[in-house]
Amino acid sequence: RRCLVSVAKNSEVISRFIPPPxxxxxxxxxxxxxxxxxxxxxxxxxxxxAGDTVALELSLTALGKPSGLxxxxxxxxxxxxxxxxxxxxxALPVKTDPKTGIDTEVIEAALKQESVTAxxxxxxxQNPRGFTMPRAKREILAxxxxxYDVPIIEDDVFSDLVExxxxxxxxxxxxxxxxxxxxxxxxxxxxxxxxGWCIPGKYKSSILAQMFGRNLSVSSLPQxx
Numbered sequence: 001r002r003c004l005v006s007v008a009k010n011s012e013v014i015s016r017f018i019p020p021p022x023x024x025x026x027x028x029x030x031x032x033x034x035x036x037x038x039x040x041x042x043x044x045x046x047x048x049x050a051g052d053t054v055a056l057e058l059s060l061t062a063l064g065k066p067s068g069l070x071x072x073x074x075x076x077x078x079x080x081x082x083x084x085x086x087x088x089x090x091a092l093p094v095k096t097d098p099k100t101g102i103d104t105e106v107i108e109a110a111l112k113q114e115s116v117t118a119x120x121x122x123x124x125x126q127n128p129r130g131f132t133m134p135r136a137k138r139e140i141l142a143x144x145x146x147x148y149d150v151p152i153i154e155d156d157v158f159s160d161l162v163e164x165x166x167x168x169x170x171x172x173x174x175x176x177x178x179x180x181x182x183x184x185x186x187x188x189x190x191x192x193x194x195x196g197w198c199i200p201g202k203y204k205s206s207i208l209a210q211m212f213g214r215n216l217s218v219s220s221l222p223q224x225x
Contacts, residue, residue, distance in 0.1 A: 018218070019212075020047060020048070020208050020211040020212060021044075021046065021047040021048060021208060022046070022047065022048025022049075022197070022218060023048065024043060026048060026195075027043035027044075027046040027048065027197075028043045030043075030046050030197055031043045031045075031046060034199070036164060036167065037156065037159055037167065037169065037170045037172075037173070038169025038170055038172075038173035039169075039170050039172045039173050039176075039181065039199065040173075041176075041199055045199050045201075045204070046197050046198075046199055047197060047198050047199075047200060047204065047207055047208065047211070048195065048196070048197050048218050049182075049184075049195075049196045049197060049198060049211075049218065050194050050195070050196065050218050051184050051186060051194040051195065051196045052155065052157045052182055052183060052184035052186060052196040053079055053083065053196075054196065055182035055183075055184070055196045055197065055198040056079075056080060056083055056120075056153065056155060056182050057083045057086070057087070058198065058207045058210055058211070059118075059153045059180040059182060059198060059200065059203070059207070060083055060084065060087045060089060060118070060153070061087055061206075061210055062180070062200065062203040062206035062207045062210065063117050063118055063151065063203070064206065065089070065117045066087060066088035066089065067088055067089065067090075068089045068090075068115075068116075068117025068118065069089065069090050069091075069092050069114055069115060069116050069117055070084050070089050070090070070091055070092065070116075070117055070118045070119070070120055070153075071092045071094055071102075071107060071110060071116055071118070071119040071120065072084070072091045072092065072093055072094070072120045073093070073094065073096040073101070073102050073120075073121065073122065073126065074093035074094055074095055074096050075093075075096070075128055075129070076091075076093070076096075076120070076122065076127075076128075077122055077127040077128070077155070080120055080122075080155070084120075089117065092110060092114065092116070094106045094107055094110065096126075096129070097131075098129050098131060099131050100131065100133065100134055100137055101121075101123060101126065101131060101133035101134075101137055102121065102133075102137075102141075104137060104140045104141060104144065107119065107141070107144060108144055111144060111148040111150060112148075116148075116150050117150070118150060118151050118152070118153055119141070119144075119145065119150060119151070119152045119153070120152075120153045120155070121133075121141065121152060121153070121154055121155065121171065122155040122156075122157075122158075123138060123154065123156070123168075123170075123171060124156055124158050124159050124162060124167075124168065124170075125158035125159075125161060125162065127158075132162065132166075132168060133168065134168065135168050135169065138168065138169070138170075138171045138174060139174050141171055142171055142174035142175035142178070142179070143174075143175075145175050145178045145179065146175050146178055149178070150178075151178050151179065151180060151203070152171055152175070152178065152179045152180070153179075153180045153182065154170060154171045154172055154179050154180065154181045154182065155182050155183075156170055156172075156181060156182065156183045157182070157183050157184055157186065157187055157196075158187055159183065160187070160188045161187060161188070172199060176201060177201040177202050178201065178202075179201060180198060180199070180200045180201060180203055181198060181199040181200075182196065182197075182198045183196060183197060183198075184196030184197070194218075195218060
């Protein structure tokens with residue numbers, strides 16, 4: 001609260017408009033934070049969004065296939081099912097082990113048989129089951145993504161809730177350009193603190209075009225906090 005009040009007293013922060021990709025200082029901080037998740041990226045690789053859900057929706061739309069098929073964990077976060085439906089896509093649930101995560105053999109079979117647009121994964125403290133996917137399975141999924149040229153949308157919003165010594169590197173760290181990484185501060189700072197980010201790799205231009213076209217810039221005050 002004190003931090004918010006301190007920043008709010010700065011008239012420059014409140015009065016200025018920050019267009020996408022967002023506040024440079026915030027992106028620099030996030031770039032440093034991503035190292036703890038195994039991802040090496042520059043501030044220019046990061047796009048600030050109004051929370052994690054917006055980042056996920058932008059990621060889906062960036063793929064440019066409104067009737068596409070998205071592989072999801074079964075069960076998965078209800079919000080992503082709503083986002084998939086909202087974009088006109090369809091979800092393809094794949095059985096998911098309650099301890100180790102989604103079945104990679106079933107995923108590969110689906111990639112061979114179906115025209116899959118993307119794979120959505122919530123690998124750390126997965127919602128709703130709470131497991132954290134082991135490193136070996138993350139590496140396999142990254143390999144499949146590259147082999148079949150199907151992007152992964154990685155929702156890593158719970159990463160900072162895991163003690164640092166127990167964290168597993170993000171899937172993004174194994175397939176940088178083919179993974180759209182999404183996260184936010186909502187679970188660690190405050191539920192109402194709607195500041196998130198994505199690291200879209202080769203989809204950055206498409207995501208920025210959406211943000212400019214739909215006026216999806218993020219308020220300057222929470223970015224400064």
